[in-house]
Amino acid sequence: MSTQPDLPDSIALFPLPGALLLPRARLPLHIFEPRYLAMLEDCMKTRERLIGLIQPRAVPGGEAARLHAIGCAGRLTAFSETEDGRYMITLTGMSRFRLLSEVEGFAPYRRGQISWDGFERDRGPAERDPGLDRPAFLDLLSRYFTAVDLSTDWSSLKEAEDELLINALSMLCPFPPEERQALLEAPSLQTRRETLVTLMEFALRGRSSATPGERMQ
Structure with missing residues (x-):
């Protein structure tokens, strides 16, 4: 059960492989599948306008994907509709949550019974490292960035606050889904930065040990 009256105990779940949303960060998304269009329409009818972004676990055989235990709820803060009925939306990270169970119902999308306990820091002021x-x-x-052929505005990074810098890079860097989940679950900003450093160093070591042909693939 939620310990704060303004936080719902169940929310819509949006399983999205490889996507990462962190508290106070913004994530643009393109919504076009009918079930998620229905999810979005239902979301806009609620006071909280929350969608739980959560990563599925890979399972064989085409069965319904199991979900990770921890996701991040995003508040719908911007949306626009295209001429053919799709939506471009922005979710702003509000708080991580722990998935307790999935809620059975008639909605075409998945819903979860969740707990906000343990993530009070997410709903406080921006963290420092x-x-x-x-x-x-x-x-x-x-x-x-040179190794993975990415570019950025370095002047903005040098001036960015700790949380904006670390969280934005965690969301931007092209890590595999399980590594992105580790960044999400980091208990503090400092731990997230340490995890981010480890992942970048590991990726650089992997590329330096690869043969020239492997690096070109």
Whole structure:
């Protein structure tokens, strides 16, 4: 049960492989499947306008995908409709949640009974990372971006607040789904930054040990 009266105990679930939403960050999404169009229409009728972004676990045989235990609820903060009935939306991360069980019902999309307990920090002020060595972090980031052929506005990164910097990069970097889940589940901003550093260093070591032909693939 929710410990705060303004947080619902059940929300719509949007299983999206590889997607990552973090508290106070924004994620643009393109909605076009009929079941998720219905989810969006139902979401807009509620006071909270929350959608639970959660990653599915890979399962064989085409059965309904099991879901990870932890996701992040995003508040619908922007949307526009295309001429053919699709939506471009923005979710703003509100808080992580723990999935307790799925709710049976007649909706074409999945819903979950959830708990917000343990994620009170998500609903407070922006976090700081006192252990962040920004020059060393940006140097590693530069080498990683070069290796994976990404570009960015470096002047903006140098001036960004700790949380915006770390969370935006966690969402941007092209890590596999399980590694993105580890970034989501990091208990603090400092832990998330440490996880991010480890993932970038691991990726760089992997690329440096690959043969020239493997790196070109």
